[in-house]
Amino acid sequence: MKNKLDYLENRIRLFLGAMTGITAGLYLLTLFLETGTVWMKVVLILLALAGALSIYLAYRHIYLPYQESQKVKTLFANGMTYNGIFELPCAMSREDEAVFRRFSEMLDTQKLINVSKKEAEYLALQNQINPHFLYNTLEGIRSEALLAGMDSIAEMTEALSTFFRYTISQTGNLVTLENELANIENYYYIQQFRFGDKLDLSIEYDTDEDLDETDILNFKLPKLTLQPVVENAIYHGIESKIGKGSLKIRMTATKEHLIIRVSDDGMGIPQEQLRQLNKRLRTLTIEDESSRKKGGIAIQNVNNRIKLLFGESCGVYIYSQEHVGTDVEITLPVVTGVEYGYVYGSQAEGE
Amino acid sequence: MKEELIRFENVTMRKEKEILLDNLNFYILKGEIMALISLRDKGREEFLRLISQNLPIEYGKIYYDGRLVNGYIHSDMNVNRVSIIQEKSGLIESLSIADNIFIMRKGSKKYIINERVLEGQMVRFMTELGLNIDEAKHVAGLSQRERVIVEIVKGILSGHRLIIMDHISNFVNQAQLTAVFTLMRELKKKGISFLYVCNHHEEAFRIADRALLYMDGRIHKVLGKDELTDKNIEPYIIPLLPSGNNRIFRDENDILQLYGVRYKHMLGLSFSLKKGECLTLLDMDNRAPKEITELLTGEAAPDEGLIEFDGRAYGRAEALRFLEQGIVVVPDEPIENYLFYEQSYMENLTFLLDRKIGKSIIKNSYLKSIRREYEPLTGPCIDEESISGLDSKQLYSLVYYRVHLYHPRMAVLIQPVAHGDMYCRKHILDLIQSLKDMGISILILTNSVSDNLTVSDRLIVVKKGKSVAEYHRDEFGLIRK
Numbered sequence: 001m002k003n004k005l006d007y008l009e010n011r012i013r014l015f016l017g018a019m020t021g022i023t024a025g026l027y028l029l030t031l032f033l034e035t036g037t038v039w040m041k042v043v044l045i046l047l048a049l050a051g052a053l054s055i056y057l058a059y060r061h062i063y064l065p066y067q068e069s070q071k072v073k074t075l076f077a078n079g080m081t082y083n084g085i086f087e088l089p090c091a092m093s094r095e096d097e098a099v100f101r102r103f104s105e106m107l108d109t110q111k112l113i114n115v116s117k118k119e120a121e122y123l124a125l126q127n128q129i130n131p132h133f134l135y136n137t138l139e140g141i142r143s144e145a146l147l148a149g150m151d152s153i154a155e156m157t158e159a160l161s162t163f164f165r166y167t168i169s170q171t172g173n174l175v176t177l178e179n180e181l182a183n184i185e186n187y188y189y190i191q192q193f194r195f196g197d198k199l200d201l202s203i204e205y206d207t208d209e210d211l212d213e214t215d216i217l218n219f220k221l222p223k224l225t226l227q228p229v230v231e232n233a234i235y236h237g238i239e240s241k242i243g244k245g246s247l248k249i250r251m252t253a254t255k256e257h258l259i260i261r262v263s264d265d266g267m268g269i270p271q272e273q274l275r276q277l278n279k280r281l282r283t284l285t286i287e288d289e290s291s292r293k294k295g296g297i298a299i300q301n302v303n304n305r306i307k308l309l310f311g312e313s314c315g316v317y318i319y320s321q322e323h324v325g326t327d328v329e330i331t332l333p334v335v336t337g338v339e340y341g342y343v344y345g346s347q348a349e350g351e
Numbered sequence: 352m353k354e355e356l357i358r359f360e361n362v363t364m365r366k367e368k369e370i371l372l373d374n375l376n377f378y379i380l381k382g383e384i385m386a387l388i389s390l391r392d393k394g395r396e397e398f399l400r401l402i403s404q405n406l407p408i409e410y411g412k413i414y415y416d417g418r419l420v421n422g423y424i425h426s427d428m429n430v431n432r433v434s435i436i437q438e439k440s441g442l443i444e445s446l447s448i449a450d451n452i453f454i455m456r457k458g459s460k461k462y463i464i465n466e467r468v469l470e471g472q473m474v475r476f477m478t479e480l481g482l483n484i485d486e487a488k489h490v491a492g493l494s495q496r497e498r499v500i501v502e503i504v505k506g507i508l509s510g511h512r513l514i515i516m517d518h519i520s521n522f523v524n525q526a527q528l529t530a531v532f533t534l535m536r537e538l539k540k541k542g543i544s545f546l547y548v549c550n551h552h553e554e555a556f557r558i559a560d561r562a563l564l565y566m567d568g569r570i571h572k573v574l575g576k577d578e579l580t581d582k583n584i585e586p587y588i589i590p591l592l593p594s595g596n597n598r599i600f601r602d603e604n605d606i607l608q609l610y611g612v613r614y615k616h617m618l619g620l621s622f623s624l625k626k627g628e629c630l631t632l633l634d635m636d637n638r639a640p641k642e643i644t645e646l647l648t649g650e651a652a653p654d655e656g657l658i659e660f661d662g663r664a665y666g667r668a669e670a671l672r673f674l675e676q677g678i679v680v681v682p683d684e685p686i687e688n689y690l691f692y693e694q695s696y697m698e699n700l701t702f703l704l705d706r707k708i709g710k711s712i713i714k715n716s717y718l719k720s721i722r723r724e725y726e727p728l729t730g731p732c733i734d735e736e737s738i739s740g741l742d743s744k745q746l747y748s749l750v751y752y753r754v755h756l757y758h759p760r761m762a763v764l765i766q767p768v769a770h771g772d773m774y775c776r777k778h779i780l781d782l783i784q785s786l787k788d789m790g791i792s793i794l795i796l797t798n799s800v801s802d803n804l805t806v807s808d809r810l811i812v813v814k815k816g817k818s819v820a821e822y823h824r825d826e827f828g829l830i831r832k
Contacts, residue, residue: 071423075423081410087424208353210352253352254354254355255417256358257378279374313360317376319573321571327572329376
């Protein structure tokens with residue numbers, strides 16, 4: 001149960017009361033004490049000190065928290081924060097706090113996650129039924145059939161079906177990194193029929209004496225976190241590049257975070273576009289038609305799901321240089337146990 | 352398992368309407384040496400301050416040792432446990448090392464100090480690190496390496512776990528730098544983290560585990576350990592080769608000669624500078640810049656040996672009138688030490704001119720003519736009443752245009768490219784090249800070879816007061832390798 005003085009409204013009342021008392025004291029002083037007496041001076045000094053202290057306390061405990069709350073509300077209104085509005089340092093009143101709490105409960109995170117996940121699946125599916133994708137894949141199968149016989153057709157079909165199965169049928173929000181990487185390798189295998197030697201994939205683990213590759217592979221992350229990022233790197237980075245392109249996925253785990261960096265040496269992103277993209281990735285974004293046109297929807301979707309599941313401290317950040325390449329850094333909490341709860345960031349941030 | 356010591360999440364900082372830090376994201380692990388290579392310095396100072404103090408930010412969060420210490424909702428202005436080692440010493444020179452470390456540290460609240468206890472603690476710590484410095488020694492008597500070590504030790508004993516090394520190669524020599532690197536590696540094993548700030552990637556790559564490429568308030572790339580190569584950084588840097596003739600010098604007549612000069616740490620130093628040549632004198636001990644300048648400006652005379660300028664003996668009497676002899680000395684950090692901020696651009700530009708023309712009052716017609724000549728080069732800032740509002744590029748231009756206008760026979764430049772970001776250094780090298788193109792002989796005195804070679808014709812290496820090696824421009828490739 002919060003104290004009354006935790007609310008700005010009550011602090012303002014207290015301050016107004018104190019100032020009224022001091023003013024009344026000054027008035028009484030002029031009525032009952034003669035000018036120039038020692039008592040008058042002492043009481044005047046005490047009242048002045050009380051006044052100065054009240055103003056200082058009002059500045060510290062009313063003005064500054066009010067300013068901070070206003071800043072968070074402005075950021076929320078501009079779409080720059082999502083969780084911040086529910087973590088206001090000091091609510092105006094108990095009623096205001098209740099309104100925000102109710103508002104937070106009304107936003108069904110579970111539903112948002114599912115919508116977001118469905119969208120990821122839909123995007124993946126949409127790409128799979130993309131005529132070019134199917135054409136190229138089938139062309140690959142056909143060529144293989146003509147040149148090498150039945151075995152490779154079986155292999156390709158198996159890769160494709162595994163990919164479909166992972167994308168669509170697996171349920172639950174979190175999967176192990178091992179499964180996610182297996183899906184990437186499968187996806188890469190399929191893409192190789194189209195790109196051949198042009199595409200090179202490497203997976204690296206930043207291990208140390210306390211943490212080996214197996215430990216890292218057991219960490220959990222939201223399903224389909226990596227595939228949209230890898231797909232983006234291939235289609236926007238490497239495809240239009242002349243010559244060979246390489247993709248590198250590097251996993252680093254700290255006590256606090258699992259950091260996955262997907263790097264390509266493709267076309268890169270122009271600086272202003274990159275700035276805007278990173279600005280959008282700072283918080284949850286509702287995708288409208290205009291943001292779709294700006295691109296990076298798949299990455300924004302991944303970012304949204306991560307932030308919904310783990311809070312604003314996790315997410316995606318992009319480093320890029322035109323004609324040099326792009327690094328997409330995905331920051332996740334270290335999760336090894338059962339499925340993650342759907343509470344806003346409380347478990348991940350630990351603040 | 353690795354642990355994060357500091358983490359910046361989407362940190363944005365604004366000063367009035369200008370964005371100084373734009374969406375910064377990075378982390379430094381415990382026991383990691385992270386380099387910060389600044390390609391363009393805008394916001395860099397604020398960035399370093401923000402690591403050490405929780406100043407108000409517009410957006411983002413900062414964590415230190417897993418704890419949220421600063422955020423867009425609330426900044427408490429407290430200082431974090433971070434030490435910054437800079438050119439300006441953070442120690443009190445009149446006190447001993449032990450006093451500086453134990454008494455002057457924050458949080459020391461003792462009124463009665465037992466010196467023996469303090470010295471005991473200090474000796475234990477120094478021995479653990481394999482350091483050998485007399486703890487009773489006064490700070491004033493320390494070498495730069497020792498001073499850096501004492502500041503690091505002071506930070507660690509105050510509980511600081513992140514040490515920011517801000518451009519230390521500007522004030523420690525190459526041998527000392529190697530010793531500091533050894534200490535950093537030792538401390539890294541003990542879990543101390545470093546942010547090594549410098550402008551030269553070659554230097555950073557020698558010590559760093561990872562590197563942040565910083566430019567204009569943004570981190571453009573984080574290079575991992577296996578990515579710290581010239582090839583990987585190449586797309587982010589500009590070639591520093593100066594524009595201009597950049598011809599190879601062929602005149603064999605000497606303008607300056609030193610024969611077996613003995614003075615302070617010089618133990619029979621000999622070298623010559625040819626007319627119109629640009630010679631870089633690299634002193635591995637970082638003493639020559641100061642000592643040669645003292646001899647050339649008449650602050651002292653050599654104990655032994657001979658100096659000749661343009662074929663004539665250059666004694667102390669001549670050296671005291673060095674400007675009249677045609678020698679200009681541009682000091683280290685010239686925008687701090689060579690300009691007058693309360694004076695106008697034109698007053699700064701024509702500062703040496705009265706000595707050149709031998710008149711204390713410069714005619715208006717001269718000033719008009721100079722303005723006409725330099726306005727196309729300087730732009731409208733030539734009419735500025737005060738130079739305090741100019742950016743560093745404009746200030747460096749002013750420094751070199753002053754030399755340009757004076758047209759000396761020899762310019763002595765002390766560590767000309769030690770300061771400033773990559774774009775600024777490129778600009779300085781262009782300005783030096785323009786002096787060279789005018790036929791002015793240039794002597795660069797430095798403790799770091801870095802970018803000076805791009806403008807030099809010859810390099811002489813000085814070690815322990817003697818010249819030990821000489822390289823011509825066609826051999827510079829070997830040095831770089």
